[in-house]
Structures are given as C-alpha cells and as structure tokens.
Amino acid sequence: MALDDLRDPNLGFIEDDMFWQHAQSLEPKRQHQFMLVVEGIPSFLMKTSARPTLENGEITMDHINVQRYVKGKSKWSAISITLYDPIEPSGTNAVMQWIRLHHESNTGRNGYATTYKKDITIKQLSPLGEVLEEWLLHGAFITSANFGSLDWSSEEMTTIELNIRYDWASFTPGG
Numbered sequence: 001m002a003l004d005d006l007r008d009p010n011l012g013f014i015e016d017d018m019f020w021q022h023a024q025s026l027e028p029k030r031q032h033q034f035m036l037v038v039e040g041i042p043s044f045l046m047k048t049s050a051r052p053t054l055e056n057g058e059i060t061m062d063h064i065n066v067q068r069y070v071k072g073k074s075k076w077s078a079i080s081i082t083l084y085d086p087i088e089p090s091g092t093n094a095v096m097q098w099i100r101l102h103h104e105s106n107t108g109r110n111g112y113a114t115t116y117k118k119d120i121t122i123k124q125l126s127p128l129g130e131v132l133e134e135w136l137l138h139g140a141f142i143t144s145a146n147f148g149s150l151d152w153s154s155e156e157m158t159t160i161e162l163n164i165r166y167d168w169a170s171f172t173p174g175g
Contacts, residue, residue, distance in 0.1 A: 033124065033125040033126065034049065034123060034125060036122055037120065041095065041098070042089055046082075047083060049079065049081045049082075049122055056073075083160045083162070085158040091160050092147060092160065095145055117140060117141050119138055120140045131174040132173075134174065135169055135170070136169065139168070140166040140167075141165060144162070144163040145162050147160055
C-alpha cells in the first residue's frame with residue numbers, strides 16, 4: 001500500500017501544497033473584540049469577561065486490581081465580569097438594581113429565582129463586527145459584587161467586579 005493511499009486529503013498531515021497560503025491567511029480571534037449582553041446593564045460598560053468553563057466529574061469503578069473511569073456530573077464554572085462605572089449611566093446603579101432582585105437589604109426579603117436569574121450573552125466579534133460565536137449563559141445570577149476602591153493617588157477609572165454563577169451554557173457558531 002502506497003503512502004498516498006493512507007493520506008486523508010482533508011487533514012493535510014502528510015503534505016499540504018497550500019501550507020504557506022493557509023498560514024498567511026490566518027486571522028486569529030482577538031480578546032478585545034467581544035460584546036457582553038446583560039438585561040439592564042448597558043453593553044458598553046463591559047470591560048472584561050471570562051468565557052465559560054466546563055468541568056466533568058469522574059467516577060471511579062474498582063474492578064479486581066484495576067480502576068476504570070466514566071464521566072460523572074458536569075459543572076459549569078462561575079465567571080468573572082468587570083464593568084466600567086461611569087457617572088452616567090451609573091454602573092453601580094445598574095448592578096444594584098439587579099442585586100435588589102436577589103436580596104433587598106432594606107427589608108431583608110429575598111427574590112424568586114425567576115426574577116433575579118437572567119440569561120447573559122457573550123458575543124465574539126470579527127474585525128468587522130460580525131458575530132463569530134455566541135455563548136448563552138442560562139440562569140445567571142450574581143454571587144458577589146465588588147464595587148472597587150477609591151484612591152487619591154490613582155488616575156484609574158472605577159470598576160465593578162462581578163462573579164456570576166449560571167446553570168448551563170450553550171454555544172452557537174456565527175456565520
């Protein structure tokens with residue numbers, strides 16, 4: 001059997017006549033080309049966002065003198081989001097409105113999950129602003145909010161850091 005008979009033309013591992021043309025046309029996704037959509041918070045306030053992370057648990061099956069493994073429960077990890085906090089519109093006010101749906105400090109009442117859970121969309125964009133991929137985080141809520149610090153010696157903008165827990169994520173490639 002000849003080497004050409006073993007080669008899969010779609011993979012191009014053996015030889016690729018167009019290797020340099022493909023390498024030069026590589027257009028990487030860039031971290032700064034994204035948009036985050038959270039109901040009630042203007043998208044232009046978003047500074048940073050993590051992308052989803054999935055962890056699969058493992059189950060050990062003991063059998064005589066060996067161990068075998070199968071997948072256990074799947075868990076989507078919480079993400080961190082950083083927002084700018086301008087004077088108008090106030091990032092603090094937007095976040096506090098969402099927090100009040102979770103818990104109202106003045107009365108001590110907690111909200112229902114159907115009220116405080118939101119879907120969050122993370123859109124990875126092309127250089128032209130086209131949506132390359134989209135993550136939808138289902139049932140997201142705030143687990144912690146850090147409204148930052150103030151410092152007379154700093155010229156930095158104030159920011160708000162949120163930790164967000166969600167039930168699960170779905171992915172849609174752009175087109």
